[in-house]
Amino acid sequence: MEKYPILFPMQQSSSSPTSFPQASDMLGGTHGYGSLHGGNSGGGFLGLKDSEDCGTSSQGDGAHHMKSLASSMENETSPGKKKEKKVRRPRYAFQTRSQVDILDDGYRWRKYGQKAVKNNKFPRSYYRCTHQGCSVKKQVQRLSRDESIVVTTYEGMHSHPIEKPSDNFEDILNQMQIYSNF
C-alpha cells in the first residue's frame, strides 16, 4: 500500500488561508458528533491541562493496566503496591484540511490501533511516536460530515529533534502553514 505519491500541493491555493474561517464553524459544528461521552461538549474543546509533567517527566512509561490475559502473569514488582500517580497528559487537537490523513509532521509514527467511532463513518487511527522514551501519541480522525476535514489530536510533546526524511521547500512551507494554525 504505497502512500500517496503527491503531498497535497494545494492547501493554500485558494481554499482557505491560514485564517481558517471554518475554524469556528467546525468547532461549533463539532457538537454534531460531540455525543462522545459528553465531556468536552460545551466546556471548550480541549483545555490545556497541567502540562507540568508532560514535557520531561516522560509520562512514566504509561504502565496502565497490564494485560491480565491467560498468558503468564509474570510476578510484577510487589503486587498491590502501585505508586503510579495519575499523570494526565494534555491533549492538543488540530484540524487540518487535507485529503490524506497521514500528515507528515516530521516525526516517525507507528500505528498501533484503529477503531471506528460511533457517530463517524470513518475509523480513527492511533499512532505513537517511534522514539525511545518518547511516547507521544497522536490520533487521526476524519469527520464524516466533511471528509475533507481531518482532526489530528496530539497527546504529549516530543523531546527530541524532528527527523525529517527530506528537506524540501514544499515540506517546509507545509510545516510553516501547519504551525501557523496554532
Added chain:
DNA sequence: CGAATTTGACCTGCGC
C-alpha cells in the same frame, strides 16, 4: 530479515 501495519481481542470508564 527487520520494521511497520493490520486486525481481533481485551480492558476501563461511564451511563442506564
Added chain:
DNA sequence: GCGCAGGTCAAATTCG
C-alpha cells in the same frame, strides 16, 4: 450490574 464506546496490546502478516 450490564452494556456501550473508546483506547490499547499483541500476534500475525506484509513491505522494504
